[in-house]
Amino acid sequence: MLGGLTSKSTVLTNQRFARSTALFISLITLSFLLMTFDIRTEGGGVIGTLRDGARTLFDPVQSAVTAVVRPVADAVDGLVNLAGLRSENDRLREQLEDANRILVETESIRSENEVLRELLQLELPGELLSRSTVARVQAGGSSNFDLSIVLDKGADEGIAIGQPVVNLQGLVGHIETVTSQSSTVKLLIDPDHAVAVRLAPSDYVGTAEGRGSSDLKFVSSRADGPVAAGEVVVTFPNRYPAGLVVGTVARSAEPAAGAGIQTTIDPAVDFERLDFVRVIFFLPDADQGEEEPAEVDPADESVPTP
């Protein structure tokens, strides 16, 4: 009797194990199929529709949560910083005295800057501003490896895939996906992100590649002279309009024989705290037909094509 019950229990356990194993294998296979399908459709088709649907459904919830959390986070930030305000005040007084001295030197730098802007064929900021919209960041990435942000504006406002995103400090990234009411921005620091850049004043062209951290890697196979720390890094007309500030060269570097130059860039943007950004209605294919991009050396593989 007892033996019969034991064998029955063993059979049930085995059946249950087989069922859960089958479910496990099915779910893993389904996941792999989804990944493959997503790659093949390049985020479009059914997968794109699914993403659009999920975003449309959850956008209002994410916006509401952000609206509630933002003031609390700001208040906490304020409290944390309260202790440091007095010393910061003293430091700012000293900085003000320094700034007055530097102001005198600024005039000469301003005239130099005008010359550099001409050299770099920069678009006028006014032109960019008139073809742009301001959006609010309503969510961040889904994990520590997902270096993206979600904006509260989408295709209804004229936002399209590939458009550059900036804030007051400089280039933030580009639009990666769009729904009618929201859009996702791939940040400049994402390891999958590379942008053609030009240094000023050395005038070297290369790429700024994301490293997943707070700095970027600058690579140029064309540089045949040294690069100095502090050089300004701006976009080269390619995927983005020319002259958007990317950052400054973090450390000086000398070209290695036959290997060009490599160094790091401090991005102008603080990616930790992004609240408002500006999306520029610039698309490489459409806009570069109108303007003449600067000459790119076809032999230079470090300059990505859109």
Add this chain to the structure above:
Amino acid sequence: MRFRNLNIGLLVGVVAVILQTTVFDRYVDPFGVAPDFVLLVVVAASYQLSEEAAMLLGFSTGLLTDLLGNTLLGVWALVLTVAGYVTVRIRYRVEGNPFLTLASIFALTIAGELLYAILGTLFGQQVFSDVNAFKKVLLAAVYNLLLAALILPLMARLMQKDPAAGVWA
């Protein structure tokens, strides 16, 4: 009862994904790294669920993470399915021992993040090009370890499992 707990798990999973994308990734990220809250919630819920329910919870929560994030569809679904499955497989060994339970949360977070990084790299996302990849994995595991002290009892209470038989017994 089992379906009731699965439904609770799914609801908490959705809340976890929203909190991950709106709160943790943007505001609660000491040293630039956020806890992997979704993974923690799936593991904590899996301690209270059957094997099938834990896998379904992991898969659906992961799918939502993929849909709302900017990652390949299916990566998090796979990682969280595996996390749910492994949690149920090991829970009989760690239940009743708080130290082993917390150690399992720490190890599962590291394993889950590494699996994500490996899958991402295999499918063309340059996850290991991230110079902070290992820092992110380790810190997320530490944060999950700290949050587990709150989330594990909360999940046990939500799913109305007898605390005497629960993970803190």
